[in-house]
Amino acid sequence: MLRALDIRDMLIIDRLELTFQPGLNALTGETGAGKSILLDSLGFVLGWRGRAELVRQGAAQGEVVAVFELGPDHPAHLVLAEAGLPGGEELILRRINTAEGRKTAWVNDRRCSGEVLRALSDTLIELHGQHDDRGLLNPRGHRAMLDTYAKTDEHLAAVRGAWTKMSRARKALAETEATLAAMRAEEEFLRHAVAELDKLDPQPGEDAELDARRRMMQGAERIRDDVARAFDLLGGEGAEGAMSDAVRWLEGVSDNAGGQLEEPIAALGRALIELGEAQDGVNACLQALDFNPAELEAAEERLFAIRALARKHDVTPDDLSRFATTLRERLNRLDAGDADLADQQAAVDAAQSTYDTAAEALSAARRRAAGQLDAAVMAELAPLKMERAVFQTEITATDPGPEGTDAVAFTVATNPGAPSGPLNKIASGGELSRFLLALKVCLTGDDSARTMIFDEIDRGVGGATADAVGRRLASLAHGGQVLVVTHSPQVAARASHHWRVQKQVTDGQTLSTVIPLAQPDRVDEIARMVAGDTITDEARAAARALLDT
The missing domain is CATH 3.40.50.300 (P-loop containing nucleotide triphosphate hydrolases)
Known part of the structure; x- marks a missing residue:
């Protein structure tokens, strides 16, 4: 207020x-x-x-x-x-x-x-x-006015909720269709790439392991003879035999050396143990260097295949396995796409049906209220000396939206049989004022x-x-x-x-x-409005009569 x-x-x-x-x-x-x-x-x-x-x-x-x-x-x-x-x-x-x-x-x-x-x-x-283009004369607000009159809050809430759900379902369907269309465009590539990756089945870390194995096999022939000679020198005909003989000779005379040979003998014993471990390591190396030439060829072929595939897909060799999983998932989605598409289309259809039902219920409530509003406005027009005028709330179909499928416009015809049209196009100044007043009386309610x-x-x-x-x-x-x-x-x-x-x-x-x-001044002002500049006793009497009624 x-x-x-x-x-x-x-x-x-x-x-x-x-x-x-x-x-x-x-x-x-x-x-x-x-x-x-x-x-x-x-x-x-x-x-x-x-x-x-x-x-x-x-x-x-x-x-x-x-x-x-x-x-x-x-x-x-x-x-x-x-x-x-x-x-x-x-x-x-x-x-x-x-x-x-x-x-x-x-x-x-x-x-x-x-x-x-x-x-x-x-x-x-x-x-x-x-000139009320912000209020009753603005057709863009007529639907909201009719909804207020009809108290369609529950119907509107149902329509808005159904519209939101349907919009989301349509968006999800469109996104799925776009995704499937993009995947179908590359379906041949996906199937070939997945088959190629599955056949090779590269594992994380395999590239480094193969590279090290290849390098070892490539150098094996060059170093094996030296390793073998070293192994022979460490064996019974070499260092091990000489050290064993030395220990035997020293132990034979240790008792007569006054304890001075005990430490050297113990050191030679420890050296023999270390020598044995060295022999085992060198022997293991010899066995590792002992390979089949076909094994080198196979390692090189797989190494080159892994690296070629990595370059082809612009990933690192260690990422090939993860990349294969990604492509496989896309292919699975593609294979399952028709089923997903059918499910989402069913969801859209269900949401559309819910929306249509809610929108029709809202339209029915609006049509009922429109008839009641027309009758109420017509009843108000009679005392305003417009009993021959016709007021009508027109409801026509419009594009579906969150407010339903109805366009609403208040129209008038100033005389029976005359064409009807928008309030501000048909009615004259005085008629328009009375139409607006009658409509406002009916629409105000408890607000x-x-x-x-x-x-x-x-x-x-x-x-x-x-x-x-x-x-x-x-x-x-x-x-x-x-x-x-x-x-x-x-x-x-x-x-x-x-x-x-x-x-x-x-x-x-x-x-x-x-x-x-104040009251006496009101009498003179209303008398002026009745008589003009010259206020007569008769005008004052008329003013008092108006104030007393």
Whole structure:
């Protein structure tokens, strides 16, 4: 609910402080007095796009402050939370505009963007009038309005959930089809590569092992003779025999040497043990060097085959085994692809069926509600002297989406048999205002969170019709807040709170001001609206009669 509006140096307003109340608030005044400036200023602080030149001539900057009262469940709290702005029961919007055109905004004393202001404004204010392209006249919002009227929350949730599931299933199917198509393009390569790798079956570390074995076999013939001669020199006819003879001779005379040969004999014994180990090692080497020439040829062939395959696939020899596993998995996926594709197509079909069922249920709920809304609007049009007009909610098929398969548009025909069309294309100014009012009365329901503003919605009507407009505005304001800019005395008389907008010239400068009216002043203002500039006793009597009804 809008509680206060403080305007400084905007257009022809130097300083204006207004305090609004719940219920129906009427702003009246002569044409050109500045009523539209109030709406321009309110739109400015709410981030709406409007006039470019707003700062009062001669002022350095203009400023507007709007104070709103928020209930605990007001949707503005969600906008504030998402924007990281402080909340509370009171919301203070402040925006300045310098003479150079720079704009700066604050929400609860925290800087914010125009985008955040506009998001907040959608939860705070509804503006309705003959140029209401943001509200009821915008066909893009008609489906959401019908859904609100029909209370289709559960149906919408089901459709959105089914759409999400179907979209994911379709995406998974498309990805699988693309993957299989790419693999099928290389199927011949995969099968040949896997067969070639399986046949060779290279193992990690095998390249180094084969290379070492090959090098040893290649050098075996050159070094074997030297190794054999060394082995012979270490044997019984060589070092081992000589050392054994020396030990035997020394042991024979050790007893007569006074113990001096015991250590040399022990050292020779240890040397014989080491010599034996050396013989064993050299003998093992001889046996290893003893190979079949065909074995060298086979080792070289396998080594060269492994290295050639590694170069072919641009991997290291040790990575061939892992690479083969990767190709084998791709080939397995390809072989199992048709089954996977069938499963995913079945999932898409099931999701599509679920979506179709949910969308049809939503469409049926919309069609039922559309008939009820049409009847309700038609019932409202009769007291507004438009009983011959026809209002219809048209539901046509559109591309499926998360909101269902329906396009919704509110259409009118001003007379039976006349062609119907969009509200803003068919109805005249006065008719359009009444259509909008009737539609808003039917669509509002229990929603009183937003302040509704009607800008001269009673234009072109008078008498009993204007009285019907006033009564409906008062009904809309019950439990909420409605601001109406009006030239109709019948509408103004229905207001709970009344302000007069007027211009005055001070020191050669024209300024606009707004004056709250007490009951006696209301009589004169409504009398002026009835009679014009000259207020007669008869006009005052008519004003009192309007206020008393």
